Amino acid sequence: MTRCAQIIALSCLLIPISAWAENIQIEIKAFLYSPKDLTVAAGTTVTWINDDPAPHTIVGVNKTFRSPALDTGDQYSYTFKTAGVFEYFCTLHPQMVGRVVVN
Numbered sequence: 609m610t611r612c613a614q615i616i617a618l619s620c621l622l623i624p625i626s627a628w629a630e631n632i633q634i635e636i637k638a639f640l641y642s643p644k645d646l647t648v649a650a651g652t653t654v655t656w657i658n659d660d661p662a663p664h665t666i667v668g669v670n671k672t673f674r675s676p677a678l679d680t681g682d683q684y685s686y687t688f689k690t691a692g693v694f695e696y697f698c699t700l701h702p703q704m705v706g707r708v709v710v711n
């Protein structure tokens with residue numbers, strides 16, 4: 609196989625993988641989820657990263673997901689497989705709320 613053909617073959621392998629494996633990040637900073645409201649396609653993995661000096665959690669109101677307490681720099685991921693509206697909050701600071709809409 610020529611080098612050019614190898615690159616084309618490799619590209620064909622990589623394109624579908626990157627299209628399926630979508631991963632979106634939500635930053636937790638100053639006692640806020642950022643973005644607070646997020647709309648994603650079903651199958652998307654959302655990763656929350658705690659950038660605060662205080663610990664936080666991410667707990668679905670309908671109990672679909674529940675993170676442990678995240679210390680500074682810790683992260684938690686959840687893959688949203690079905691469509692719906694998923695509201696969540698921080699059990700340590702219940703005024704902290706966010707929402708993921710899955711289409």
Ligand SMILES: [Cu+2]
Nearest residue numbers: 664698700701
């Ligand atoms: Cu919190």
